[in-house]
Amino acid sequence: MTLTKSKYYFEALDYFPFNLSECMDVLNYALSYEPEDADSLCLMGRVYSEELKDYETAKKYFNEAMQSNIGNINTPKYYIECLLNNEDYEEAEKLIDFALKLKGIDKSEILNCQSFLHERNFEYKQALGVLKEAKKFAYSRAALEILEDREKMIEGKMPRYKDQKEGGD
Known part of the structure; x- marks a missing residue:
């Protein structure tokens, strides 16, 4: 340079x-x-x-x-x-x-990108697993908050299965 x-x-x-x-x-x-x-x-x-x-x-x-x-x-x-x-x-x-x-690369950023890849392929469990790994490499509060917000968002996209009967008991 x-x-x-x-x-x-x-x-x-x-x-x-x-x-x-x-x-x-x-x-x-x-x-x-x-x-x-x-x-x-x-x-x-x-x-x-x-x-x-x-x-x-x-x-x-x-x-x-x-x-x-x-x-x-x-x-x-x-x-x-x-x-x-x-x-x-x-x-x-x-x-x-x-x-x-x-x-020297910021692994938390790259792993966050990997979680986006899984999310775009509708692989939400894998995306959450990658975010958990990414948090290990987050060395600032701001980076950690970004990852935690992503976790909440992905959890919100995951299908919810309930064992409720229709019509109620």
Whole structure:
């Protein structure tokens, strides 16, 4: 990461997501200085995925970011979220398996993504099991609260079976 590129990358990050016009301008400057910078490519992927909902273009940027720096721990979470939103579940599952092996990655975030994958496949028990595991790797109160809220939401989606007779006794 060159000093000039760093300046533009951090400017773009500061603008994201509130001023997309300025974000894109400085992000393009950053990529002109270092076209293979994983962080800049990841942020461009986020613009396309999170703001423009253009998942196919976003996937190209995320893929480039991964190819540029396979060990970059910032990219997998956002790439997985993009894949889930685009319903590319098999690809997401492979990336989750890979990401969980990366040294230094926030495992609670990746496991939370895995719970989304299970939830989208209507596998609620598995989703809850993954969230239980994710809580072991949550090292802040905010992260733990997010996981607990997800648990409550998934529990609310689970079918309820009652052994009640119709008509009452």
